[in-house]
Amino acid sequence: MKRSWNRLSDESRARVAQRYEAGETTTQLAKDYRVAKSTIIGILRANNVVVRRQPLTPEQVSEAARLYESGLSLSQVAKRMDVNQETMRVAIIEARVTLREPTRAKNA
Template sequence: MIVDESGLQPLAERMQRLAVNRGWNRLSDDARYEVDAHYEVGDTTTQLAKEFDAAKSTIIGILRERNVVVRLQPLSKKQVGEAARLINLACRYRRWRRT
């Protein structure tokens, strides 16, 4: 372990240790190219995140870094139902508070 004059390890070393501890997997340039190519042919960011064992935010970051326009992904029927249920619940609560 290399320590600088401040008594701290350099940031790169600390990040490398964190990556090992957390199981981070940095995607190579080839993998980043594949992410871009798969996305362009229609794969979703969620599918790519599972395939490349990366966070969805990482996949989106790679796409934005490559100036790819990220598609809006609509809510599933289950998500729409849950949103409607919560809105209905909020409206009922609001009416109850007024009385």
């Protein structure tokens, strides 16, 4: 499914900040405004809103574990899931997935 991206008006951006400060999640806001979660986080930061920790959903953790076990690296999985690599590493460990030895960059 192709996602159609939206550009949010200044009014919508202000409403995003208000709704987030009222307790709504970045995931729900991204869904409601049909934008990426990273867009919502960017809006919040631009409005000097303190962003709460962004835990992964159980479905996201399952998908991350599946991708990692299929052979992707932690950084590749983190990029696909649009999260920080350390967040991804912790989630994979908590899912009881055995981490592979990190690969080292080869000197050319």
